[in-house]
Amino acid sequence: MPLLKSLKIWECDGLHTIGDLPALESLDVNRCKKLKTLANMPSLESLNIRKCEGSTLFVI
Numbered sequence: 001m002p003l004l005k006s007l008k009i010w011e012c013d014g015l016h017t018i019g020d021l022p023a024l025e026s027l028d029v030n031r032c033k034k035l036k037t038l039a040n041m042p043s044l045e046s047l048n049i050r051k052c053e054g055s056t057l058f059v060i
Contacts, residue, residue, distance in 0.1 A: 003023030009015065012032040019039030026046040029035065035055040038047075049057070 004021055005023055006026040007018075007021070007024060008028040008030075009018070009032060010030050012035075014034055015032050016034060017037040017039065018027070018029070018035070019037065019041065021041050023043055024041045025043050027038075027041070027044060028048045029050070029052060030048075031051045033052065033054050035049075035052050036058060038057065038059045049055075
């Protein structure tokens with residue numbers, strides 16, 4: 001099964017955690033409220049977070 005390499009998330013209300021994506025290389029998060037944790041993405045090379053109101057981000 002192929003592993004996810006790129007992910008774009010737009011306008012999510014209540015998404016608290018993004019994680020356990022070992023092959024993910026690129027993550028774009030836009031207009032997501034209450035995002036708190038990014039975890040277990042060892043291959044991540046590009047991270048863009050924009051206009052995420054009410055978010056306090058912890059990277060594990």
